[in-house]
Amino acid sequence: MKGLPRTITEAAALLRRRETNALELAEVALRAAHGDTFNTWLLLSDERAKAQARAADERLRAGDASLLCGIPWACKDIIGTKGVATTAGSKILEGYVPPYSATVVERLDAAGAVMLGKTNLDEFAMGSSNENSAFGPVKNPWRVDRVPGGSSGGSAVAVAAGEALFALGTDTGGSIRQPAALTGVVGMKPTYGRVSRYGVVAFASSLDQVGPFTSSVEDSAIVCDALFGKDPNDATTMPLPSEELGRELGRGVKGLRLGVPKEFFIEGMEKGVERAVRDALSELERQGAELVDVSLSLTDHGLAVYYLIQPAEASANLARYDGVRYGLRVEGPDLLETYRRTRGKGFGPEVKRRMILGTYALSAGYYDAYYVKAQKVRTLIKQEFDRVFEKVDAIVTPTSPSVAFKIGQKVNDPLSMYLNDIFTLPVNISGLPGVSVPCGLSDGLPVGLQVIANSYQEATMFRVAAAYERATKHHELRPRVAA
Amino acid sequence: MPIDRATIVHVADLARIALTEEEIERFSGQLSVVLDAVERLKAVDTSEISATASTLPLIGVQRDDVIRPGLTTDEALANAPKGGRDGEFFRVQEILEGR
Numbered sequence: 011m012k013g014l015p016r017t018i019t020e021a022a023a024l025l026r027r028r029e030t031n032a033l034e035l036a037e038v039a040l041r042a043a044h045g046d047t048f049n050t051w052l053l054l055s056d057e058r059a060k061a062q063a064r065a066a067d068e069r070l071r072a073g074d075a076s077l078l079c080g081i082p083w084a085c086k087d088i089i090g091t092k093g094v095a096t097t098a099g100s101k102i103l104e105g106y107v108p109p110y111s112a113t114v115v116e117r118l119d120a121a122g123a124v125m126l127g128k129t130n131l132d133e134f135a136m137g138s139s140n141e142n143s144a145f146g147p148v149k150n151p152w153r154v155d156r157v158p159g160g161s162s163g164g165s166a167v168a169v170a171a172g173e174a175l176f177a178l179g180t181d182t183g184g185s186i187r188q189p190a191a192l193t194g195v196v197g198m199k200p201t202y203g204r205v206s207r208y209g210v211v212a213f214a215s216s217l218d219q220v221g222p223f224t225s226s227v228e229d230s231a232i233v234c235d236a237l238f239g240k241d242p243n244d245a246t247t248m249p250l251p252s253e254e255l256g257r258e259l260g261r262g263v264k265g266l267r268l269g270v271p272k273e274f275f276i277e278g279m280e281k282g283v284e285r286a287v288r289d290a291l292s293e294l295e296r297q298g299a300e301l302v303d304v305s306l307s308l309t310d311h312g313l314a315v316y317y318l319i320q321p322a323e324a325s326a327n328l329a330r331y332d333g334v335r336y337g338l339r340v341e342g343p344d345l346l347e348t349y350r351r352t353r354g355k356g357f358g359p360e361v362k363r364r365m366i367l368g369t370y371a372l373s374a375g376y377y378d379a380y381y382v383k384a385q386k387v388r389t390l391i392k393q394e395f396d397r398v399f400e401k402v403d404a405i406v407t408p409t410s411p412s413v414a415f416k417i418g419q420k421v422n423d424p425l426s427m428y429l430n431d432i433f434t435l436p437v438n439i440s441g442l443p444g445v446s447v448p449c450g451l452s453d454g455l456p457v458g459l460q461v462i463a464n465s466y467q468e469a470t471m472f473r474v475a476a477a478y479e480r481a482t483k484h485h486e487l488r489p490r491v492a493a
Numbered sequence: 494m495p496i497d498r499a500t501i502v503h504v505a506d507l508a509r510i511a512l513t514e515e516e517i518e519r520f521s522g523q524l525s526v527v528l529d530a531v532e533r534l535k536a537v538d539t540s541e542i543s544a545t546a547s548t549l550p551l552i553g554v555q556r557d558d559v560i561r562p563g564l565t566t567d568e569a570l571a572n573a574p575k576g577g578r579d580g581e582f583f584r585v586q587e588i589l590e591g592r
Contacts, residue, residue, distance in 0.1 A: 109568040203549050216547060242556065246549060314531040325508060332509070334583055339574035345586040346509070354511030359519075362510055366501065367524055369508040380531065385544035387537050392548060424523050425530055441548025465548075 011038050014082070016486070018175050018229040022077045025070055032066035032080030035175075036124050039082035042173040043126055048149040048158070050167045052087050054127035055094050062124040069122050077232050079122030084168035084177035087128035088135055089220065090209040091115055098211045099133040099143040099161075102356025103337045112209025113241045114178060114220050121236045126174055129164030133358045134328065135185055135213045137161045138430040141421055142360040149417070150193060151489035152455055156414035159189030159430075162223070166193040169223045170489060176233050177223040182214050183316055184410075184434025186221050187446035191409035191458020194448045194487055196475070197223050198230045199434075201465045202441035203248040206241035214323035215246075217316075217438040226485060227447060227476040231256035234468065250466065258473040264298030266474065269402035273309040274433055279411040282452025287408045290449040290459045293481050294406065294474070304398045304405070308391045312436040315391065317428060318371050318384035319439075325368030331356065363424065392440040399464040404474045407433055409446040409458030433460060443468045447475045448484040456487070495525045 011034055015021040024030045036059050043054055059082065066080035085091060088098045090108035092115075097103050111119070118125070132142040140148040140163030148163040150156040151171045158167050162179030166189035169177050179186040181199035190197020198221045205220045212218065222233035235256070240249045270291060275284060295301050333339035333352030340351040357365065371380040398405065410430060420427040437444040442462055449459035459478065463471035479485050501521045505512045512520070570578050577584055 106572050109564050109571060216545075245554070246547075248549065249554075308537070311534060311537060314534045317527060318531055318534075329509075333574055334577065334585055336572035337574065339577055341576075341586075345588050347511075348586060349509040350506075350511040353509055354513075357510065359516070362505075362512065362516065363520055363523060365508045365510055366504050366520060367527060370496070370500070370504045370524075373504060373507060379535075382544050383534055383539065384531075385546075386539035386542045387534055388545040389542050390537065390539065392545065425526050428527075 013042065014038055014172050014175060017226045018077065018081050018224065018232055019226070021081055021175055025080050032063040032070065032124060033060065035080060036060055036063035036082050036126070039126055039174055043168070046171065046173055048151055048154070048167050048171060049130055049146050050148055050164045050171065050173065052097060052128045052130050052145055052164070053095055055125065058094065059124050059126050062119070066122040066124060076121045076236070078118065078236055080124060081175050082124045082126050083118065084127065084129050084165055084174035085115065085125055086131055086162050086165045086177070086179045088131055088180055088211045089115060089178060090211070091125070091128065094128065096128065096211070097145070099131040099145065100356065100358065100361070101144045101338060102331045102353070106336045108209070110209060113206035113243060114237055115209065117236055129168055129177060131164055132161035133361050134211065134324070135161040135180055135182055136324070136360050136364055138184070138188060138427055139415070139420065140164070141417065142358060144358055147417055150414045152193065152414065155416055156455065157192070157417055159192035159410070159414065161185040163189050165223050166190055166195060166197065169195045169225060172488065176229060178220055179223055180210060180213070180218055180220050181438065182217045183320060183438050184431040186223065187434050187444055187458065187460060188410050188430060190223055190446045192414040192456060194456030194489070195223050195225060196227055196230050196445065196447050196485065197221070198234065198445040199437065199443060200234060200238065200468060201443040203246050204238050206244040206247050208241055208243035212327040214320040215327060216323060217320060227445070227472055227479050228256055228259055230445065231259065231472050253469065255468050255472060258469045259476040261473055262297060263294055263474055263477040266299045266404065267302050267402045268294060268299045268474065269302050269304035269398055269405040271304050271306040271309065271405060271407060273306050274407040276411065279408070280413060280452060283408055283410070283412060283457050286450040286452055286457040287459055290478060291406060294478055297477055297481065302402050304402060306394055306398065306436070308387065308394055309432070309436055311387055312391060312439055313428060313432055315384045315387050315439055316431070316435040317367070318380050319388065321364040321368030322371045322381050323368070325365045325372065328361070328365060388439050391436060395440045395442060403470055405462040406474070407460045407462065409433060409460040413452050413455035413457060437462055441465060443471055445471055445475050447479055448487065449478070449482070450484050451487065496521055496528055
């Protein structure tokens with residue numbers, strides 16, 4: 011076997027026909043990962059992977075294995091893995107080896123999936139380009155002078171470059187969907203409350219969700235089936251019955267009403283991106299969906315709401331990195347100075363920027379004007395989505411206003427960097443599920459189509475995404491490196 | 494709203510982050526731009542609106558009080574920084590004066 015199969019479903023079929031085995035899949039993936047030239051991986055855990063693969067082969071031989079059994083995957087390095095170093099892309103967690111695994115990792119372990127290693131990311135998931143990693147930027151395999159998007163850039167590239175069959179990321183304002191769009195893979199953020207964050211390094215707790223990168227919509231549903239569900243260790247997980255999320259994949263979009271918000275087609279958006287997304291809308295209409303013009307008039311304010319709530323929550327969450335219990339400690343003359351020096355040395359520039367912005371928004375005299383105001387406008391943004399979902403089954407938009415931009419192009423202009431997330435962050439603000447699927451190329455670089463559904467309506471979201479995917483070959487396009 | 498040097502120093506202190514002179518300079522410029530952008534929220538009328546506490550329906554949940562295993566002391570202390578463990582404790586600098 012020279013390279014990995016394209017999808018989980020293909021690999022699962024090969025495993026069941028005994029045309030390959032889990033150990034061979036793991037070895038092929040590890041060989042590809044060791045040969046990676048995009049700075050995708052922070053750590054490869056070969057021995058752990060091979061041990062998991064051997065155990066998976068036993069289960070496959072016994073015949074009762076889940077679809078993910080023996081499937082090699084990549085883990086964003088913000089998700090805790092017992093016995094495997096976890097950095098969150100930061101120097102401040104230097105040497106940290108978690109004493110327990112995140113619930114999502116335990117669920118994939120239980121399904122028999124094979125974790126290859128940990129992928130690069132923006133420090134503490136703060137970024138849209140992967141340039142904020144303390145371990146260097148990830149390159150986009152489509153063109154190596156371009157960013158892969160962020161913050162889950164390494165996970166996106168692991169799938170795009172054929173080094174893993176799926177990957178986990180986290181999405182606080184677009185950190186799964188935007189890099190998926192920029193690297194030409196499927197990236198999905200579940201409804202807030204669907205997936206446990208226990209054991210995941212916390213960033214902005216009212217927004218964070220874990221979700222998968224895959225090469226097909228069907229694969230995305232398969233991974234979500236394994237991840238979703240109540241976890242007693244995360245009080246925000248909802249007690250919902252497990253469902254087969256792929257159950258409506260084949261139903262098509264005939265008769266569905268799809269909202270197209272005019273505020274998501276803005277001036278300054280790249281022409282090639284708009285063209286690809288308009289073509290996708292036409293394709294869905296051709297298949298019998300009814301396109302409905304809708305308005306999400308507060309979209310413009312989403313960025314401001316997000317850049318107050320998210321740094322505020324982050325500044326509270328990251329208070330724990332004080333050099334006392336784990337990670338880096340830079341000792342000063344007294345404890346206060348030890349805190350200041352440890353955090354001054356351990357955090358990178360973007361993390362410091364957000365800590366200061368968040369602390370400012372929460373500080374005396376500004377709390378009502380900034381933080382509370384943002385949470386009130388958040389209520390209005392959510393209400394506007396609620397009203398739109400009274401009229402439509404799903405909303406279809408571009409994932410990102412541009413294709414992958416050049417490494418270095420936006421690093422010194424935080425506001426322009428933050429604008430990368432304008433189409434994805436309203437979904438987090440409102441707690442909704444969203445998926446990005448490839449919808450063609452602009453100037454040789456991938457464009458993403460975002461499908462947003464109402465809370466807990468992932469099955470409908472996947473149904474729309476799958477109908478589009480079936481009619482096109484965009485999701486089969488791969489960067490030349492992996493062809 | 495421009496955010497001045499003194500404010501950056503004050504807030505960095507609240508956040509317990511030592512900044513270099515160069516960082517103080519750079520952040521005051523960059524954060525002023527971001528604060529100008531968020532200033533526009535003031536135009537939205539929220540007089541009758543309550544702040545979002547959570548996007549989830551808020552429901553009280555009770556669970557059975559069952560003892561479950563946690564980390565052992567050694568596991569909990571295993572990641573202590575160099576010189577940061579003292580037997581069954583994390584070691585930190587003295588914070589009380591005048592014993």
